Amino acid sequence: MPDHPIDDLFGDAPAALPLGAQAMLLRGFALAQAEALVQGVRQVALHAPWRRMQTPGGKAMSVAMTGCGPLSWVSDRQGYRYADRDPLTGLPWPAMPAAFARLARAAAQQAGFARFAPDACLVNRYEPGARMSLHQDRDERDLGAPIVSVSLGLPAVFLWGGATRGERALRVPLRHGDVVVWGGVDRLRFHGVLPVAPGEHPATGSFRINLTLRKAL
DNA sequence: TAGTACCG
DNA sequence: GGCA
Numbered sequence A: 001m002p003d004h005p006i007d008d009l010f011g012d013a014p015a016a017l018p019l020g021a022q023a024m025l026l027r028g029f030a031l032a033q034a035e036a037l038v039q040g041v042r043q044v045a046l047h048a049p050w051r052r053m054q055t056p057g058g059k060a061m062s063v064a065m066t067g068c069g070p071l072s073w074v075s076d077r078q079g080y081r082y083a084d085r086d087p088l089t090g091l092p093w094p095a096m097p098a099a100f101a102r103l104a105r106a107a108a109q110q111a112g113f114a115r116f117a118p119d120a121c122l123v124n125r126y127e128p129g130a131r132m133s134l135h136q137d138r139d140e141r142d143l144g145a146p147i148v149s150v151s152l153g154l155p156a157v158f159l160w161g162g163a164t165r166g167e168r169a170l171r172v173p174l175r176h177g178d179v180v181v182w183g184g185v186d187r188l189r190f191h192g193v194l195p196v197a198p199g200e201h202p203a204t205g206s207f208r209i210n211l212t213l214r215k216a217l
Numbered sequence B: 001t002a003g004t005a006c007c008g
Numbered sequence C: 001g002g003c004a
Helices: A031-047 A098-110
Strands: A016-020 A023-026 A064-068 A072-076 A079-083 A120-126 A132-135 A147-153 A156-160 A170-174 A179-182 A191-193 A208-214
Touching: A016 A179, A023 A098, A031 A064, A031 A098, A031 A120, A031 A147, A031 A208, A064 A072, A072 A120, A098 A147, A098 A179, A098 A208
Parallel strands: none
Antiparallel strands: A016 A023, A023 A179, A064 A120, A072 A079, A120 A208, A132 A191, A147 A179, A147 A208, A156 A170, A156 A191
């Protein structure tokens, strides 16, 4: 039996599910905007190409990334940071598509965070087998703003952990159009993504796309 | 340690 | 899944 009320979310569920005191899964929240969001991702990737970043330890991540907005998150042997230019091209990151910021603000408000104004969007592209190990989003200056994470295309299992790496992580299935918002006391929760299973989705083909919107400054 | 290897 |  589950030792958490939402330990198994593979079945049908309400449109909004609490993952913590200040963390919420908004099922299908981005569905109506999904086409515009995917088109925005294509536009961003034209100017800031997909690349697999290196961890500070020198290992390549399995997830291909790009970004948009005044700032975007980067990782290399030097460490994690936000940069105002794409290290690959030397150019400023592409502007954040209006649909991204609009969706993020609406999702944040729905989850109880008013006036969320993201200035950074990290775009993650998962091919089958790609994963993200348990980590914290802690490179933003102002940890008062929430994180808004939008799932598009292939489904994935989201790992929703605790304040320490050791705490058992909840397994949350995420599908096309789902949005997860976390902030406040849950802002530094560990989280990750299990390896994505092979498949095809009408919106994204053989990929899962994840938009992660933050206030970096 | 936003990763992988190896062990049970 | 847990450990280094």
